[in-house]
């Protein structure tokens with residue numbers, strides 16, 4: 001998680017242009033994912049437009065990474081059971097064959113993992129890593145792959161890229177390795193980038209630079225990005241929209257500035273009170289824990305921890321309803 005002392009340049013309103021509906025890139029409808037009897041994602045609805053930046057925010061275990069892995073097809077039947085729709089550029093992802101997914105992954109959809117030291121193969125050089133998607137998806141010649149790899153390394157701020165082509169991952173710092181992963185993820189100019197806690201394994205001093213770099217590159221490509229984050233304040237700072245997840249469900253979703261300035265769902269309000277601000281009142285952690293998958297409450301999943309819960313909350317699940325410029329799932333909104 002990035003400490004709040006780290007300052008990022010404010011988002012430009014030019015980059016938050018509202019797009020017409022035909023510009024929908026990713027459309028998730030009532031998406032449910034089960035592992036055995038456990039419902040890990042429950043009726044998730046989300047829409048992402050071209051050029052938009054969405055932050056998927058929530059505590060550990062909320063299902064954020066599971067959703068990202070399902071979108072990129074690394075979590076699919078028969079390992080899990082899925083229902084509902086995951087549409088990318090009008091194509092239904094849940095019915096794709098693995099070979100079709102392979103053509104999409106790393107090409108139209110890029111992925112940045114949390115920890116480059118785990119994601120990069122220690123046996124391959126930086127140049128080989130970046131060249132792989134260029135060969136597989138774009139069929140570039142050896143010479144062109146090398147030149148494009150140098151260009152990509154330059155674009156993500158890797159100094160002396162020609163020299164570094166021959167380096168192995170362990171010869172680079174953590175920040176440089178993360179830049180390599182960004183270069184790989186963006187190699188084929190993806191329309192969608194999934195960035196799962198892209199800075200959590202890095203030093204505080206490097207985190208803001210890497211977030212800025214990702215934003216800069218996706219804006220240059222007019223790509224859309226889903227950031228998986230724990231941190232509501234960071235999400236609101238870097239994303240156009242925020243979707244707050246709790247126990248496998250979206251509980252609030254809307255424009256970042258509204259969600260952060262005036263959160264409506266009691267869980268989002270709880271997340272906001274966990275935000276550390278220098279000189280502000282003491283931290284107020286949310287009492288209790290996220291429920292385990294084998295003991296999900298029948299009604300609202302947040303009810304056992306919610307200060308506003310009443311009888312109806314324990315019995316009936318609230319659905320997402322439009323309220324004050326966003327969507328909220330709660331029976332008792334102020």
Ligand SMILES: Nc1ncnc2c1ncn2[C@@H]1O[C@H](COP(=O)(O)OP(=O)(O)OP(=O)(O)O)[C@@H](O)[C@H]1O
Pocket residue numbers: 035040058059060061062063064065066067230292293
């Ligand atoms: N391989 C697995 N096998 C069984 N359960 C899993 C597996 N991976 C995740 N889960 C469970 O699925 C639920 C969602 O986990 P997920 O990792 O998607 O949450 P998250 O919000 O991304 O958390 P974090 O922020 O810690 O990454 C959790 O209850 C988790 O324990």
